[in-house]
Amino acid sequence: MTATPGSRSQSTRAPAQVTVVSALAGLYRRHQIDQSTYRSDLSAFNGALAAEKRLRGTRRSELRAVSETMHQIAAAHALTASRLPALFATLAANVQWWSTGPLLTSGQRVEFAGSQLVWQYYPGQGIQLQVLGSFGKADGLYTGGPADYPAMEQLLSEIIPLAAARGGGLTWEYYFSFDGGAPPWTSAMSQATGLEALTRAYEATGNQYYLQVATRALPVFRKRPPAGVAVPTRLGTRFVQYTFAPQTKIINAFLQTVIGLHDFARVSGNPTAGRLFGAGNAEAMAEVPGFDTGAWSLYQPGVEDDLSYHELVTGFLVQLCGLVNAPVYCTTAQHFNADLTTPPALAQLTLHGTARAPLALRFRLSKFSHVGVLVSQNAHPVFQTSASFPYGVDRFAVPAMRQAGMYSVALTATDLAGNFTRVTGALQVARGLRARPPGS
Numbered sequence: 001m002t003a004t005p006g007s008r009s010q011s012t013r014a015p016a017q018v019t020v021v022s023a024l025a026g027l028y029r030r031h032q033i034d035q036s037t038y039r040s041d042l043s044a045f046n047g048a049l050a051a052e053k054r055l056r057g058t059r060r061s062e063l064r065a066v067s068e069t070m071h072q073i074a075a076a077h078a079l080t081a082s083r084l085p086a087l088f089a090t091l092a093a094n095v096q097w098w099s100t101g102p103l104l105t106s107g108q109r110v111e112f113a114g115s116q117l118v119w120q121y122y123p124g125q126g127i128q129l130q131v132l133g134s135f136g137k138a139d140g141l142y143t144g145g146p147a148d149y150p151a152m153e154q155l156l157s158e159i160i161p162l163a164a165a166r167g168g169g170l171t172w173e174y175y176f177s178f179d180g181g182a183p184p185w186t187s188a189m190s191q192a193t194g195l196e197a198l199t200r201a202y203e204a205t206g207n208q209y210y211l212q213v214a215t216r217a218l219p220v221f222r223k224r225p226p227a228g229v230a231v232p233t234r235l236g237t238r239f240v241q242y243t244f245a246p247q248t249k250i251i252n253a254f255l256q257t258v259i260g261l262h263d264f265a266r267v268s269g270n271p272t273a274g275r276l277f278g279a280g281n282a283e284a285m286a287e288v289p290g291f292d293t294g295a296w297s298l299y300q301p302g303v304e305d306d307l308s309y310h311e312l313v314t315g316f317l318v319q320l321c322g323l324v325n326a327p328v329y330c331t332t333a334q335h336f337n338a339d340l341t342t343p344p345a346l347a348q349l350t351l352h353g354t355a356r357a358p359l360a361l362r363f364r365l366s367k368f369s370h371v372g373v374l375v376s377q378n379a380h381p382v383f384q385t386s387a388s389f390p391y392g393v394d395r396f397a398v399p400a401m402r403q404a405g406m407y408s409v410a411l412t413a414t415d416l417a418g419n420f421t422r423v424t425g426a427l428q429v430a431r432g433l434r435a436r437p438p439g440s
Contacts, residue, residue: 017075018074018075018077018079019071019074019075020045020067020070020071020074020079021042021045022074023074023079024038024041024042024045024079025038027079027080027081027084032080032081033081033084037084041084041088044088044091044092045067045070045088045091047095048063048066048067048091048094048095049067051063051095051098051099052064052067054099055098055099058103059098059099059103060098061124062094062098062123062124062125062126062127063094063095063098063126065124065125065126066090066091066094066125066126067091069125069175069176069177069183070087070091072182072183073087073175073183073184076182078183078184080164080165082163082164082165083164083173083175083184085161085162086129086162086163086164086172086173086175087175089129089162090126090127090128090129090175093112093119093127093129094126094127096112097110097119097126097127098126104121104127105121106121106122106123107120107121107122108120108121109121109130109133110127115158116134116137116138116151116152116154116155116158117129117134117155117158117159118130118133118134118137120133122176122178125176125177126176128174128175128176129159129162129174129175131159131172131173131174131187131190131194132187132189132190132193134155134159135159135172135190135193135194135196135197136193136197137155138152138155138156138159138197138200138201139193139196139197139200141155142197142200142201142203142204146204149204149205152197152200152201152204153201153205156197156198156201156210159172159194160213163217164184166184166186166220166227166228167219167220167222167223167227167228168219168220168222168223169216169217169218169219169220170213170216170217171186171191171217171220172186172190172191172194172217173185173186174186174187174190178242179242179245180244180245181242181243181244181245182244185226185242185243185244186220186229186243187229187241187242187243187253188221188229188239188240188241188253188254188257189241189252189253189256189257191217191220191221191229191257191260192221192239192256192257192258192259192260192261193256193260194214194217194260195214195217195218195260195261195263195264195273196259196260196263196264198210198211198213198214198217198264199211199214199263199264199267199268200263202214202267202268203267211264211267211268214264214268215268215270218270218272218273218276221237221239221257221261221276222272222276224246225240225243225244225245225246226243226244226246227243228243229243229257231246233283235282235283235286236278236279236280236281236282236283237276237279237280237283238254238280238283238287239253239254239257239258239280240253240254241253241254248300249287249300249301250299250300251287251288251291251297251298251299251300251313252299252305252309252312252313252316254280254283254284254287255284255288255313255316255317255320256316257280258277258280258281258284258320259316259319259320259323261273261276261277261280262277262281262323262324265277281320281324281326284320285326285328285329288317288328288329288332289328289332291313291332292332292335292336293366293367293391294335294366295339295342295344295345295366295367295391296310296336296339296366296367296368296391296415296416297309297310297313297314297336297339303390304367304368304390304391306416307416307417310336310339310340310416311340313336314333314336314337314340317329317330317332317333317336318333321333339367339417340417341417341419342419343413343415343419343420343421344365344366344367344369344413344414344415344419344421345364345365345366345421346363346364346365346366346369346371346411346412346413346421346423347363347364347423348361348362348363348409348411348423348425349362349363349364349393350362350363350395350427351425351426351427351428352427352428352429352430353398353401353427353428353429353430354429354430354431354432355400355401355402355403355404355429355430355431355432356400356401356402356432357400357432358397358398358399358400359397359398359399359400359401359427360395360396360397360398361373361375361395361396361397361398361409361427362393362394362395363393363394363395363396363411364392364393365389365390365391365392365393365394365413366391367391367415367416368388368389368390368391368415368416369388369389369413369414369415369416369421370386370387370388370413370414371386371387371388371389371394371411371412371413372384372385372386372411372412372413373385373386373396373409373410373411373412374409374410375398375401375407375408375409375427376407376408376410377401377403377405377406377407377408382401382407383398383399383401386412401429403429404429404430404431404432405429406426406427406428406429407426407427407428407429408424408425408426408427409424409425409426409427410422410423410424411423411424411425
């Protein structure tokens with residue numbers, strides 16, 4: 001049944017749940033949207049519901065997930081007028097994709113003919129606007145040179161109107177659930193990459209409009225979560241990756257945020273941006289050493305980067321080294337570059353065992369690697385396996401060996417960059433206590 005603007009619960013026991021339709025009607029009634037917007041969005045939503053009925057399987061469930069998310073946002077009283085452009089652009093993209101496009105693999109990014117925006121597939125949530133990916137593409141188009149400037153300008157002309165009012169300024173939000181966070185949420189990294197893209201667009205075109213938009217995008221960097229991305233510290237400010245997770249520290253996101261603020265402050269001369277950069281830079285310089293294990297980079301405390309993130313954070317440190325010439329950035333970048341060619345350090349810790357008893361063969365590893373083990377006696381293998389392990393102390397579970405004696409142990413490790421280490425050692429297995437007969 002097609003939704004209508006007047007549909008509502010007749011129950012007198014509880015207030016009717018807010019829906020997309022009732023939220024639109026409320027915005028129109030309060031003069032927050034005009035009649036044209038109201039009718040257009042209502043028609044688009046009804047059209048999406050009709051499209052759901054025509055579709056089957058994955059196509060139907062993915063499109064339905066998007067409309068359900070919009071209902072959830074409405075029920076949370078978060079369906080504001082400023083969010084309508086992004087939400088209905090997302091709905092339209094999903095109607096088109098699931099009606100005519102191919103099925104997708106998890107995380108696959110897609111684009112539409114005639115548009116420069118980047119979308120990404122999140123199974124169970126349809127395709128969603130990839131804010132960071134879109135602004136990152138704009139940066140790449142700037143780097144490509146004048147021939148790519150028209151595409152960059154088109155991309156920005158598409159994404160600028162999709163910003164919502166949040167934290168007292170313009171913010172590009174995400175409208176899907178992620179890592180425990182419910183929509184709408186935002187990210188310091190994506191917002192700062194937006195500042196960077198807008199700054200570069202100004203440098204490419206001389207159009208002051210881009211700096212004006214970037215200035216309106218600054219307030220979220222002054223607000224605490226969940227409205228904003230700023231967490232004050234003793235030294236300055238930590239800018240967080242997710243507004244729903246203010247305690248999560250992701251160093252590459254923090255550094256990219258600092259870089260984006262620096263670029264905008266340098267080009268625009270905006271004093272607020274300069275102060276925000278200074279506060280973020282002071283905190284980042286203090287935090288960076290804690291993300292260096294001595295053999296690899298950490299994504300967040302205790303969690304190592306994969307190879308692509310290790311290279312990403314190294315690049316950010318190199319940029320900051322050049323921008324502010326702070327020794328901590330320069331030295332850490334040198335460490336991380338060296339880590340790419342340094343073999344993992346590996347040491348056998350368990351040297352003794354007991355026959356007929358399982359054994360935990362412990363070892364220490366300097367960085368995430370695929371580790372193999374071969375236990376032999378008199379050149380005959382008795383146990384062999386391999387698995388991937390993070391840095392620190394870990395173990396292989398070795399089945400009980402029947403015979404006492406000296407065993408040779410060979411451990412190998414290959415890190416994410418392909419560096420290889422092999423160490424050999426020995427394992428002394430003592431005789432185990434024989435079980436006594438009953439009554440002895």
